[in-house]
Amino acid sequence: MGETPAGSAKSGRLKQAILLIILAGLIFLGGRWAGLWGGADDGQLKLYGNVEIREVQLGFRVGGRISKLYVDEGDRVVPGQVLAELDTRPLDDRLAGAAARLDAASAAAQRDANGSRPQEVGEARAAVAAAEARLIEARRQFERRQALVDKGFISKADVQTAEAGVAAAEASLSAARNSLSLAEEGVRAEDRAASEASRNAAFAERRSVQTDLSDARIIAAEQGQVLTRARELGAIVQPGQTVLTVALTQPVRVRAYVAEPDLPKIRPGMAVTVSVDGSDKRWPARIGYIAPVAEFTPKTVQTEQLRADLVYRLRLTVDDPRGELRQGQPVTVSIPADGKR
Template sequence: MDRKRIAIGLGVLALAIAAFVTRGFGLVPSGDGDALRLYGNVDIREVDMAFRVPGRIDTVVVEEGDKVARGALLATIDPAPIDARAQQAEASVAQARAALAKLQNGNRPQDIAQAQARVAAAQAAAGKAREDVERRRPLVEPGAISRQLWEQSLAERDSADARLAEAREALSLARTGARAEDIAAAQAQLEASEAARRGVSTDLGDTRLVAKAQGTVVTRAREPGAMVQPGETVLTISLDRPLRVRAYVSETDLSRIAPGMAVTVRADGNPRAYRGTIGYISPRAEFTPKSVETENLRTDLVYRLRITVENPDNALRQGQPVTVSVTGAKPARD
């Protein structure tokens, strides 16, 4: 009897071990119950880091495999050529600002006084010329003076009057100041110079290449001393967060899931289960990609969905195949 009990006990123990290791071969329900299983891969999310300005690389401060935080310095370009442009832009702004101020402030008191003095001189000259004409007028008919001298006196009077009118207009302009159109043009020139300075300042900032997101350096493509053009890849960074899974659901199971559903993500050889949420389901059907290992035919129509993993770690790698369990999926239709 004891041997029989021992045999029964060993059999039950063996069955329990088999159920634990193999999830019961279908005889014992798994932790996921009747969960819908989907298949996919961890998204590969990389960004090629490049300078927006041309130049010679001065430093590259990271190596492949380094973890970088958002805002971390990655590399620099020699800023000397752009520094020279920045100084030139500053000088242009100062010149334009001075020209505008000159027009806005109007003429100096000394300039107005000088114009008044010219008017006074012109008045005196014009008065003398008129006096000469009036003194010589009675002498023309008797022939006391020549016709040529008389005509010269008239010309000198007219010329003096013209110079007086010119001096008076110059005084009026000195008192009035610059035209509104000239001030507006000077203002526009100042704004253009300031815009050019901002552009150079942006270029100067672009000589520093910084990380825009947290990640891992996977490729160091260029080295210090190399000449690079705008947009030429210097480093490639793999984005660690947020970690996303690209999975696929068959057409027949599409109605069983919805955005916002909680899921469990598992990877081969990794005992940990990761929590996730369905964030997006494609409205367009496609054929199952060859990179996805599924239990169905690869020619089946499927819909792509994106899952955001809530608690990732370094054991979950980009491009890794995963199995997704949707425990809250609606029951399958018969």
């Protein structure tokens, strides 16, 4: 017995209903998977951004020839690690010369500070005594000849010679007394100040060379990874010329953007999560900074809003001790609906 037309129509409608139900289920599941509705992300605010690129160009503050390179591209570095060194022989020679000049200037300053030696003062006093004795003798000779000239025994020329001898003895005594005063007083204050200034200049010169010696090494200041090695062993570099480029890997920072209507939903210090395409892993993060000034959405950031929308930039610090996130990598920031995480 064949199927009736009514039965065929009923069977066709049933098949259509089943197909529609299957299609609706697929659409629903696809929507949930895409996060358009339902699922674990209900009520969450999603922001989009990138892992910040943090690089530092490292070089020597002084010029010279590279004698040692301890790292290569891809090597990880830690704070305090020596990465490269210059040939320090020219600086060692400069340091030796500066140290010698400092020793000489220090000795001169100490000599001026100590003043005259006791032997020098004693010698000056002896010179005064001798000058006084010569003056006494010169006056005695003058008085004797003055008496003789009155009696006509000698000429007036002899008296004048004796008188000149007295004047010379007096001048000699005055000079000896001045020398004694200088010996007792010591070096002038201006000379002591000049000696001290020379010593300070020599000390500054030595310290400058010591600074240059310390700057003849490249030392890592933060944890990172070597990106490029721009110079090789034996290369002559100028001061400030880039030798190594290091990416700073810790802390990991994300720059994201939030639209003005969603601004009240976030605050500094809020705990959030960060995820990337192609992975189910989520990294804990915390909002550290929200820009006080609005800007247009950068073209490098993919958002669900128009690029002409005004947004606020925020920076997050991500807990990524294993360094799984790469600098410049696009990320999605999930903000909890209740804002309590």
